[in-house]
Amino acid sequence: xxxxxxGVNVAKLRKEKGVTQEELAQYVSVSAQAVSKWENxxxxxxxxxxxxxDFFGVSIDTLFGRSITDYSDLHTALAKKITESAVDQRFKxxxxxxxxxxxxxxxxxxxxxxxxxxxxxxxxxxxxxxxxRSDYGITLMGLSRRLxxxxxxxxxxxxxxxxxxxxDYVSFFKDFSxxxxxDTMVMLNKRENGKAFTPNLLMKNLNVGFEEAxxxxxxxxxxxxxxxxxxxxxxxxxxxxxxxxxxxxxxxLIFTREMLDRNKCYNYYMGGRNxxxxx
Numbered sequence: 001x002x003x004x005x006x007g008v009n010v011a012k013l014r015k016e017k018g019v020t021q022e023e024l025a026q027y028v029s030v031s032a033q034a035v036s037k038w039e040n041x042x043x044x045x046x047x048x049x050x051x052x053x054d055f056f057g058v059s060i061d062t063l064f065g066r067s068i069t070d071y072s073d074l075h076t077a078l079a080k081k082i083t084e085s086a087v088d089q090r091f092k093x094x095x096x097x098x099x100x101x102x103x104x105x106x107x108x109x110x111x112x113x114x115x116x117x118x119x120x121x122x123x124x125x126x127x128x129x130x131x132x133r134s135d136y137g138i139t140l141m142g143l144s145r146r147l148x149x150x151x152x153x154x155x156x157x158x159x160x161x162x163x164x165x166x167x168d169y170v171s172f173f174k175d176f177s178x179x180x181x182x183d184t185m186v187m188l189n190k191r192e193n194g195k196a197f198t199p200n201l202l203m204k205n206l207n208v209g210f211e212e213a214x215x216x217x218x219x220x221x222x223x224x225x226x227x228x229x230x231x232x233x234x235x236x237x238x239x240x241x242x243x244x245x246x247x248x249x250x251x252x253l254i255f256t257r258e259m260l261d262r263n264k265c266y267n268y269y270m271g272g273r274n275x276x277x278x279x
Contacts, residue, residue: 003043005065011039013056013063018117027055057096057114092116098150102141105132119145127261142258149254175219180206184216185225188243189250196229196240217241225249 014024014035021035028035028044028051038044044052053060078097085093099115122128128143137154156162176182183206191197199213208216220226226241 003064004041006043006049006063007038007041009063009065010035010044010052013058014039017056017114024052024055028052095148095150098141099143101152102130102132102139102150105139115143115148118143119148129258129261140255140258142254147254147257149251151251151255172223175223178216178219180208180212181216181219184220185249188226189245191243193245194242196231196242198238198240 010024014021020032021039022032025032025035028048030048034042034044049060049063053063056062081097082090082093096115099118118128122144124146126144130139130141130143132139135155137152139153140149140151142149176185180202184202187205199210199217202208202213202216203210206213206216217226221228224244225246226243228239228241230237230239232238
């Protein structure tokens with residue numbers, strides 16, 4: 001184990017991450033002069049190594065320049081990293097891991113450039129996506145801060161069975177291409193989950209009649225998006241509806257948005273059919 005390599009690796013990791021000596025020093029609770037001393041041949045105190053490693057998101061072995069070849073506990077380490085993140089930060093942590101995996105899918109070791117820094121560089125309105133396509137499957141990733149996402153789909157052994165058998169895509173897209181049906185889905189996704197409603201909600205917000213409202217509800221019921229129940233109100237049994245939100249609708253919007261943005265996005269990183277590559 002080469003202890004003298006720590007300073008060199010700290011300097012390398014700091015530059016890759018794009019942070020100053022002052023920022024690292026503040027995180028570790030030392031002076032900037034101490035960090036400078038490390039990077040010029042000095043060695044941090046042993047008790048500081050875990051905190052330095054955490055700052056860069058690497059193992060202590062990495063600080064020593066050791067290659068990690070034992071992945072037996074990798075799943076536990078990933079789970080620990082996620083669960084130790086604050087609840088409101090876990091999605092960000094997972095997305096950073098996804099970005100690391102996405103770049104690794106190109107067949108190279110990711111070097112620097114965390115997702116958050118990339119998103120800051122792209123800005124709020126910049127359009128950027130990443131995709132890997134090979135004989136073994138596909139990935140799709142939204143890099144922009146306004147709509148980050150990650151999907152991985154290993155190659156199916158039977159595409160007909162996986163995608164086409166028993167699925168009436170034409171009827172589905174025909175149903176959801178109806179503006180009132182689509183607008184109802186958007187409206188319900190914006191409402192508080194589990195809040196009951198009647199056809200009057202559609203009549204009021206979408207300016208449709210009772211018969212059209214019932215037709216819309218019948219369509220949504222067919223896809224299991226809404227549920228019905230009977231309640232007693234003023235000695236009268238009344239049928240009410242509840243919305244059962246599905247992430248699939250959000251995913252549908254996400255991937256439709258990517259297809260529409262594809263020709264006008266500024267960056268598109270794509271892997272080839274047989275060998276992933278980076279544009």
